[in-house]
Amino acid sequence: MAFIGNARSTATRLLGRVFSASLLVARRHSLPMPARPSGVWQGRRFWSSRVGESELPLYDLCSDQVMDFPGGKVTFIPEMRFLSNSDERIGCYRVLDDNGHVLSGSSFHEVNEELGVKMYRHMITLQVMDTILYEAQRQGRISFYLTSTGEEAINIASAAALNYEDIVFPQYREPGVLLWRGFALQEFANQCFGNKSDYGKGRQMPIHYGSSKHNYFTVSSPIATQIPHAVGAAYSLKMDRKNACAITYFGDGGTSEGDFHAALNFAAVMEVPIIFFCRNNGWAISTPTTEQFRSDGAVIRGQAYGIRSIRVDGNDALAVYSAVYAAREMAVSETRPILVEALTYRVGHHSTSDDSTKYRPIDEIEH
Ligand SMILES: Cc1ncc(C[n+]2csc(CCOP(=O)(O)OP(=O)(O)O)c2C)c(N)n1
Structure with missing residues (x-):
């Protein structure tokens, strides 16, 4: 029944x-x-x-x-049938195999050489920026830093698939999206050092970037608060009949917050153009995903809320690009929310305030 x-x-x-x-x-x-x-x-x-x-x-x-x-x-059915939790996991879309070769039969949005090289350059620039600012914190020059190591493809390829008019509501591990939109390395440094050129005038902790010029809302530290904000922005885009969507990024940890659930339900019911981008990197500081949820990640939750959802290999730039490109098309042309769950791994410590050797083997860590 x-x-x-x-x-x-x-x-x-x-x-x-x-x-x-x-x-x-x-x-x-x-x-x-x-x-x-x-x-x-x-x-x-x-x-x-x-x-x-x-x-x-x-x-x-x-x-x-x-x-x-x-x-x-x-x-109506005569059997009393409970939906059970299934061991079968939702598949993960990828374009490239582990050696970087295109998988036979894989469908993806073409990336020309110019765009491919630009994406690669930005991924490397993000790594270099992370290395320098991480070391600056270790030297005591800035108070805090947090890297995106391992999530470069998520940052850059998703950004490349968007339009500049699309509004970004980040968590904090997506500075590459802002980098892609043209925020200069000097501007990142100004914010982290809180100097007189910082747009926030030093009032924010390092890494809390924001730029209205780049349609990039300021990073909000309380986990998941940006998700309902993004839905509100998407609703306004819909009312103004703009040819744009909102995108919000969050981690696996963020999906345990009430804001995530309220936002998904609101977006589904109000049919707003938004991309929910979950970076499932295995950890929320020291909490592994096995202790975060018992569902099959975030992708199944999107489906439960009536949202078209996809799981993608977050370490495959072409797959991320194609998935977000298609997600954007559907979000804007059909005025609907889409959820993308990207599987990846947080290979760095959570932040400079964390020592992840306390809860995982040292050989899993790069910084
Ligand atoms: C509401 C709230 N609770 C707790 C924290 C402390 N906190 C900061 S980052 C973090 C982990 C978030 O993990 P996840 O969303 O998976 O993102 P990741 O850091 O892995 O990219 C927590 C619990 C916070 N900032 N806000």
């Missing part, structure tokens, strides 16, 4: 069946509709419609019926 709301007692179910049967009889013979028994079917505002025309004995009523219910038709 796959219904919909609270469990009912056997007596209530039987009363409901008798009521349904009398309804069918009344309809067929144009009799006055029976009075609804009080307390029964109160939550059911939509009539069920029968499949086929055969006269059904009472005990068979449920097995052969579908009910028109908001969201589509629901089939």
Whole structure:
């Protein structure tokens, strides 16, 4: 019995069946509709419609019926069937194999040489910036830093697939998106050093970049707060009929926050043009994903909220580019939310305030 709301007692179910049967009889013979028994079917505002025309004995009523219910038709089934948690995991879209060769049969959006080289250059620049600013923190020149090591493809390839009018609501491990949009290395350094050229005038912690010129909202430290903000922005894009979408980035840890769930539901119901980009890098500081959720990552949650979703290899720049390119097309042209879950690995420490040797083997760490 796959219904919909609270469990009912056997007596209530039987009363409901008798009521349904009398309804069918009344309809067929144009009799006055029976009075609804009080307390029964109160939550059911939509009539069920029968499949086929055969006269059904009472005990068979449920097995052969579908009910028109908001969201589509629901089939009644006689078995009491619980949806189980499945061991089968959703596949991960990739274009390149481990050696960088294109997988046979893989479909992807073409990247010409100029764009490919530009993406590669930006990934390297991001690594170099991370190395210099990470070392600056270790030398005591700045108070804090956090690298994107291992997530370069996520940063750069997703940025490359967007338009500049698309509004970005970052977490904090996506400075490459801002880099791609033309924020200069000097501007990154100004923010981290909090000098007089910093747009925030030194009021923010290092790495809390933001630039209205680049449609990049300022990094917000409280985890997941940017997700509902992004939905609001996407809603305004929809109302203004703009040819653009919002994109928000967050980690696997962010998906445990209430803001994530409220944002997904709101976006689905309001049908707003947004890309939810989850960087599933295996860790939320010291919490591994195995202790973060029991669902099949974030991708299944998107589906649960009625959002078209895809899982992609976050270390494959071509796959990330293609997935975000397609996601953007659908988000903008169909005014709908899309969720992209990119699988990757946080190979650096969480930040300069973290020593991940305390909770994982040292050979997994690069910085
Ligand atoms: C609301 C809130 N709770 C806790 C924290 C502390 N905190 C900072 S980063 C972080 C981990 C977030 O992990 P994830 O979202 O997976 O992103 P990642 O750092 O792996 O990129 C936590 C718990 C916070 N900043 N805000």
